Amino acid sequence: MPATWADRVSGMATDFRVFFSKRYPKNRWLRPLISACNFIIVRTNGDKFIEFELSNICNARCVFCPYPDMLRTDKKFMHMQKETLHKVKQVLQRKKRMMVSFTPTTGDTLLHPEWDVYMREILELDAINRATMFTNAIELDKDACERLIALIKADTKGKLSQLYFSVGGYDAQTYKALYQVDRFDKVIANIRYLIEQLKLRGLSIGIHVHIKLKTGDTENLSTAEALFNPVSYPFVYYSHSKQYFSNDGYTRNALLQYYPSEEMDTCKACAYLKKTRFAADGGVWADGCVISEMPGDSSLKLGQIDDDFAIIEMRREGIISDWENKGVKPLPCQGCTMYRA
Numbered sequence: 180m181p182a183t184w185a186d187r188v189s190g191m192a193t194d195f196r197v198f199f200s201k202r203y204p205k206n207r208w209l210r211p212l213i214s215a216c217n218f219i220i221v222r223t224n225g226d227k228f229i230e231f232e233l234s235n236i237c238n239a240r241c242v243f244c245p246y247p248d249m250l251r252t253d254k255k256f257m258h259m260q261k262e263t264l265h266k267v268k269q270v271l272q273r274k275k276r277m278m279v280s281f282t283p284t285t286g287d288t289l290l291h292p293e294w295d296v297y298m299r300e301i302l303e304l305d306a307i308n309r310a311t312m313f314t315n316a317i318e319l320d321k322d323a324c325e326r327l328i329a330l331i332k333a334d335t336k337g338k339l340s341q342l343y344f345s346v347g348g349y350d351a352q353t354y355k356a357l358y359q360v361d362r363f364d365k366v367i368a369n370i371r372y373l374i375e376q377l378k379l380r381g382l383s384i385g386i387h388v389h390i391k392l393k394t395g396d397t398e399n400l401s402t403a404e405a406l407f408n409p410v411s412y413p414f415v416y417y418s419h420s421k422q423y424f425s426n427d428g429y430t431r432n433a434l435l436q437y438y439p440s441e442e443m444d445t446c447k448a449c450a451y452l453k454k455t456r457f458a459a460d461g462g463v464w465a466d467g468c469v470i471s472e473m474p475g476d477s478s479l480k481l482g483q484i485d486d487d488f489a490i491i492e493m494r495r496e497g498i499i500s501d502w503e504n505k506g507v508k509p510l511p512c513q514g515c516t517m518y519r520a
């Protein structure tokens with residue numbers, strides 16, 4: 180579907196979803212219509228959205244993520260400051276109908292001390308019409324759940340319609356092996372509590388539990404439902420990672436199965452280069468995938484938030500042009516199995 184159509188379809192599904200969600204507490208029969216809207220919204224996100232990195236600090240050490248290697252570089256690890264937020268808002272105010280994903284390339288949004296305040300400021304912008312959030316839920320304790328529910332309630336236009344939770348397997352051993360921290364029980368309790376509260380309060384946000392698996396593990400939806408959603412909240416969806424993305428510079432892990440490096444035609448620059456990431460340190464990047472910032476490399480960095488955005492976009496065009504006209508690919512894109520035409 181062309182990007183402009185996808186954008187309109189997604190915007191319409193968001194509007195319908197708000198309409199149905201407001202009536203849902205007294206009209207539970209609207210559930211399939213809300214689920215249909217969730218389905219459409221998730222599939223029409225497009226390639227061009229904004230990745231908003233409130234923090235590049237993480238509380239896990241996932242074996243599928245370059246973060247542990249980045250810790251050994253001179254990269255600055257920090258939370259986004261108010262000054263950066265306000266500069267990003269000024270840039271976003273000049274745009275229209277943008278989708279924002281509160282998803283750091285590395286890091287976890289909930290580690291920012293004012294994550295809900297920052298998110299609310301972004302959600303209130305007219306230029307933003309859809310938003311999602313991705314977190315490992317380690318910090319999603321009862322206090323954070325209340326802050327998240329307050330944020331959802333304040334978002335009367337229903338822009339934040341989907342929440343994504345990243346979890347390692349169905350047991351503590353698998354979680355520890357994949358995330359390198361002992362947080363399985365805490366994460367299960369956190370997600371479960373949030374889901375219970377959403378059901379209790381008649382809210383209808385989409386909860387996507389993304390379960391990472393090791394080589395040889397099999398997905399089990401009934402185990403997932405028993406773990407995360409014993410209250411049968413109707414807007415919980417599961418997905419699984421059995422294979423992982425990599426590129427030529429990526430440190431592979433023996434526990435994981437990776438997507439094969441297929442011989443595909445990559446003469447066209449990757450569509451994800453149209454995404455923009457506003458990094459916690461004020462950097463602006465052309466990316467949005469977990470492997471697009473390799474340790475010690477900044478070839479997809481377009482500039483700083485203070486730079487003129489015409490120059491930022493010229494740099495993006497330069498990266499795309501070098502790829503398509505000179506065959507020069509940025510380092511993270513070399514051998515990347517996440518490439519999208």
Ligand code: SF4
Binds near residue numbers: 449451471515
């Ligand atoms: S080729 Fe890979 S690293 Fe490069 S932008 Fe696309 S998905 Fe990201």
